[in-house]
Amino acid sequence: MSFSLPVYRAPDFSAPAFARCPNARFVPAPCDGAAPDGYHSTSMYPEYFRIDGRWTLAEESRMDSCVVLRGNGRLDVVELRNLKQGDLVALGRTDDGADGIYLHIGGFADPEAQAEADAFTFRQGRSRETSYTKDYDRLIQLLRHEKEHGNILWVMGPAFSFDAGARAAMQALVEAGYAHGLLAGNALATHDLEGAHLHTALGQDIYTQQSMPGGHYNHLDVINRVRRCGSIPRFIQEYNIQDGIMYSIVKQGVPFVLTGSIRDDGPLPEVIGDAYQGQAAMRSLVKQATTVICLATMLHTIAAGNMTPSFRVLPDGTIRPVYLYTVDADEFVVNKLLDRGSLCATTMVTNVQDFITKLAHGLGVL
Template structure:
């Protein structure tokens, strides 16, 4: 069966008894970065605001941010980006009574029949994931032509030759639109291409090489000496790896720094809010997000990602969100985001990406 998106059904405001509800209350920001008392905080679901008698959908939403009316549309802003004079929506209800309506029923989803009491309802290492691989294959084939797929990656991939090769093929064949990661993923992937090690251990044989603990530092140092990743790849005649394929295929990657970073590499964002802005630039366009083996980045991106996206033609479609990790805690951390927006796969991510690439015929 060919993959197809579920249709979005906008709320029938008249049928729901909301046509005569009052307009949302707007209150001005008095101090940059500080919302007025009683501000409304956003969720992951589509939310409508009644302004001048008309219900308006917030098209680019983000959880735990505030709704600002700019005179024409609803903008969703982080608190730190609020400016004096911004008109913020006020209200703590979501049933339309204050001109604010949260709509969680926009995508019809088939519910499985079964007993109230049943085993294996949560995602765990014992869950059967064969259907998830089939679904993900169909989804990625669809998104290759119609969507924007953002991958969020921890460094585990760079420790294995097969995983690096598998994901590199996925980039080369158009299944990756943006990559979000930290200093470690890029450093060890480049170390693998440069010295065939990751943290000094051979990425295929897992043998530790002499003075291997210097290898990632030497890699960072050499990249920074060259001035950029692209110049490093060119000068060292490197033609393999995840970052190489991103550079070759003009796939944007955002490397968000952390306090534990070595170096870091030249393109790493040292300012956390600049990194967040750079990440959200791609999350705003994402129609599918796949997070793998990085709990902190997964939670961060999960908080930025709504359950829907408004396309250029005005179509509202769901955003698929996958979390893949060997840790059940990480996979289930976002389980409250809603079944349409978060699916978990508990497995070794190196095995996952190799299997998925084979499913895609790469």
């Protein structure tokens, strides 16, 4: 199976309907951290704004944010809390051009495929019964392309830390160049380092599942030792860590962001405890990503999904899709992302430990 990116088809703004559209309205933000009444809220799709008779794309978009017109004509997508008094914020609650704003959903759609689609078909939902063979094949081809031409961002829950095979599979993917960034929480990093240091996760052997005597101390001991070292890389060096996800991430120089939770033990030194600082750090990696794969973490998945647009504008001006995958053993979790409006996501209902192992075998790194 060969892989090629779909061609983006921009709206035909020469059509008569667009000629009648007004210019978009921009008014100053009344104060720091708040938008004017009637502000326009963004989606994950490409959105164009008519300015002085010309349609301009807001290039770095995300859901649930405002659009600010800068002095140089650039449109920036800004979270409400990051608005500054006087920022020129777009107004408009319609997106069909009536307010000078046009939401373009079908930019990457295949017109022939759409024309051939049946109005009624069985099994359109995603469940444990869904056939995912084609999804695996497509993802394998996509990742081979993205390794050289894109940016692959992994969003991972702690389930990988509890299984020796899953840790080995993810390590192999990182070392083979299939990771350009990692988003996770305290637990993924803690239990992965526990697995490397003590061969347990939450005190249970990561291969035999046997609980070790006094094992309930293991993750706390690891956190304490990492904190005493001052950082994860320093801990890896001082304790001669030789395997695992965080080991490979650090050794390969892959950037990572660990964001905290109210329930965290410790946490590890790199964990960002301020939710908004954490969100900003996450978005700094999301902005670079062209494929985002979210695995067994509902809240991180929703957060990353809300930050991830359906498109990316490349340095040469080419517009390409951003691929978003979410994988979980629970149908509720993957459907929750769709309920939040991330309609461009591919969802797979399966055990993520099996998923990552199958993916690594498919890519030939195991």
